[in-house]
Amino acid sequence: MISRPITEDDLNAFVDQRLDPVRQAEVAAYLEAHPDVAERVSGYAAQRDDLRALLLPIADEPVPAALNVRHIAERQGRRSRLPWWAAAAAAVLIGFGGAGGWTLRGLSDPPAQGVASLGQEAADNYAVYSPDRLRPVELRAGAGTELADWIFTRLGRQVGVPNLEASGYRFMGGRVVATPHGPAALFMYDDDHGTRLVMLSRPMTVDRDVPMQPLSQPAASGFSWAAKGMGYSLVGPADAQALLHPIADEVRRQIGKGA
């Protein structure tokens, strides 16, 4: 009987004991016939044993108090389980504070607009729609030209859907959303781990052509820019700043090419 050739993958799986018994026996027989390979494989096995002897005991150490999940969960629970009226009251107070501060700034300051405002709008929409399990997008990918037509009708502009497959993100779909500056197109993407990204795009009256800049919101990370009168903002989880930069570059590149 001619068996399948032995591969490096087999040798590694042999060391890790991940082969089925038949293959394990085949590899063992091969090693018996090839002492040079057998020597290398036993070196791998010894190295694995040594590393395990050194590193496995770390998990036997007592867990420090700071890593008690019950405490962490309680802490988070207290934060999020405020009654709705307390949250509303806080929002009103913050609103007053903001308004008070605003009037003191004088009339020469323009209101928040431009790509800074766009980034805020993208972060807000990310916060609302990305955790949505029921209906994160209004129109799913694959619904034909319906989404593109809707966006064109409301924005008066075509917005191409960037393809982020190469970065590991699939297009989920999108919707038209409200901003203080009129309707905007929202596209959502996700990866195999369920991490979602949102791209928001709308026509700009201020900052019609500005280079890419990072978001200033702590709750999300991302980048905003504007080109030819359209603003774009790509946002994702708060810890994804480094990851998002190349993706934002890719989005900008595709849009520049007329995606």
Add this chain to the structure above:
Amino acid sequence: MMIELLEPLIPVLRRYARSLLRDRTAADDLVQDCLERAIAHWNQRRVDGDTRRWVFTILHNLAMTELKRRSTRSPDIDVESAENWLSTPPSQEDGLHHRALLRALEALPEDQRAVILLVSIEDLSYADAARILDVPIGTVMSRLSRAREKLLKSIREMPAEPAGRSHLRRVK
């Protein structure tokens, strides 16, 4: 349910973080950060998914961010010497050999080191390691193969106490 699933993972999460960062405090901070995120985003995990793999993915991404941040500052500055971050210092007779192995592990590129740790230490399947690292399984296999070859080579070539590195460390 959430607590019952997360709690048993903490020791192994600490082990993976510490083996990657080689720094007790920084590793535990990372695990804490990871647990906070896992709890906050508990609803976002795939219902059919494996909790261990999901939490390891969070931790791995945090660790990579941390390592990148460090490498842009000054390399090696707060890495403890092997004896400090390990649970038990290498025994007398195996000491030199084990130290050489640890140095060889440290010298591996991060992506190869991560594969070795996930597969050889944490006993994750090749498929799970691929999901955690967000690469195809073939990439996991080739990284594993290269990492093992490099470790073997460097411990065979390495003198027991290479003057260069340990000397530099002591000077800092």
